Amino acid sequence: MRALMPRTLVAVTMVAFVSSSILPAVAQAGIISTASTFGFDTQEARSANLAKVQAQLARAEVQKSLAAYGVTPEQVQARVAALTDREIGSLAQRIDQAPAGADGGILAVIGIVFVVLLILDYIGVIHIFTHRR
Amino acid sequence: MEPARIELTAVPFFPQDRYQCGPAALATVLAATGVAVTPDELVPQVYLPGRRGSLQAELVGSARRHDRLPYILASTTDALLREVRAGYPVLVLQNFGFRSAPIWHFAVVVGFDPAHRQYILRSGTKARETLAAGRFEATWRRADSWAMIALTPPQLPADTDSQRYLEAVSGLEAAGRAQPAEMAYRAGLSRWPDDPRAWLGLGNIAWSQGHWREARTAYRELLRHEPDNAAARNNLALALLREGCRELAEEEIGRALASAGSGRFALAVADSAAEIRASPDVGPKDPAACEDH
Known part of the structure; x- marks a missing residue:
């Protein structure tokens, strides 16, 4: 309980700060969104408001990451807007390790194998390439 | 009895360029739905x-930006094949490397051949790739068995997990795709009549469009089945306030405060209560709106 006090204080400050700066209209902030009712334990002490603030911060973080990975500024907005707070939350925590389906790895492996074979062939360990002399 | 062979031959194919299996696999499942x-x-x-x-x-x-409902499947081959059998191509993540040195790849499962124990996929540059069941399942498991289908609302998945479905719809709603989300919630109600999560979603969509009356109806419908739902009660009070029914709004927010207790919506409801109390009582825009209570 004692540990909770400063966190609550920080949360309240953040709510005040964020709702006055990022959220478009304070008056519209009252509605409880459908998405926020999923994925929580009803007994969870953390309030929905705090979760909302954390989601705002995580969103900014993910936007920064996408931009750093080379996404154009106009796409960053739209891409992040298509994700739920939960999705943003888990991306913010581990976007660097999140799987990025690429297939680049397979090409890299093939490339390395090819170079190794070429070297072995060149120094005479194996003979698989046709040499013209 | 051995299950029947299934192959969704009509699913289109887009060969991938270098590194771009994500766009290729996604285009495959989206195009299969007519995008x-x-x-x-x-x-x-x-x-x-x-x-x-x-x-x-x-x-x-x-997928959401194309007004499709992305639906993440349970991580079992049964769940995967059930959707294929229902006619939905399944976008999967595979890991061809090791857990410690992964080689990620997106592909689309379009069929299964029980006689040869093979999965049939659209993958990379192959329009029709067959992978031995053991091999496919190993690469898929190393990617945490992640699989997704793209539904066109009001389509429902073969899976009957209401929580999974309605949470997926709430994602579509959160992304601002009101129209397909509304259709999807209604489809949800057709399968799970009176589900409070679907009613909350319908109410919130109506709210986001400024249709206060419609929002109220949805919240009331929810509260008829779940009188202690603090979220619906809070939103109902705010919808009443928007219509100028301040007295009713105060009454409802009082109930919302009681339902919220010290739970996770306590702060949000307290905010609403403060907003309602602070708003000037200008009287209803349409007095009749506050009477049919």
Whole structure:
């Protein structure tokens, strides 16, 4: 309980700060969104408001990451807007390790194998390439 | 008895360019639902140049931007094949490397051949790839058995997990796709009549469009089945306030405060209560609106 006090204080400050700066209209902030009712334990002490603030911060973080990975500024907005707070939350925590389906790895492996074979062939360990002399 | 062979032959194929299996696989499942889209058009929506690949979450987000309902499957081959049998091509993540040195790849499962124990996929540059069941399942398991389908609302998945479905719809709603989300919630109600989560979603969509009366009806419908739902009670009070029914709004927010107790919506409801108390009583815009209570 004692540990909770400063966190609550920080949360309240953040709510005040964020709702006055990022959220478009304070008056519209009252509605409880459908998405926020999923994925929580009803007994969870953390309030929905705090979760909302954390989601705002995580969103900014993910936007920064996408931009750093080379996404154009106009796409960053739209891409992040298509994700739920939960999705943003888990991306913010581990976007660097999140799987990025690429297939680049397979090409890299093939490339390395090819170079190794070429070297072995060149120094005479194996003979698989046709040499013209 | 051995299950029947299934292959969704009508699913289109887009050969991938280098690194771009994400856009190619996503284009495959979207085009199968009738979206006119090519992988190149999806690159700006899902490709991460710095990672030379695409993230699962962004495929989900992009599907929403095309008004499709991305639905993440339970991580079992049964769940996967059930959707294929229902006619939905399944976008899967595979890991051809090791857990410690992964080689990620997105592909689309379009069929299964029980006689040869083979999965049939659209994958990479292969329009029809067959993978031995053991091999496919190993690569899929190393990617945490992640699989997704793209539903066109009001389509429902073969899966009957209401929580999974309605949470997926709430994602579509959160992404601002009101119209398909509304259709999807209604489809949900047709399968799970009176589900409070679907009613809350319908109310919130009506709210987001400024249709206070419609929002109220949905919240009331929910509260008829779940009188202690603090979220619906809070939102109902705010909808009443928007219509100028201040007295009713105060009454409802009082009930919302009681329902919220010290739970996770306590702060949000307290905010609403403060907003209602602070608002000037200008009287209803339409007095009749406050009477049919």
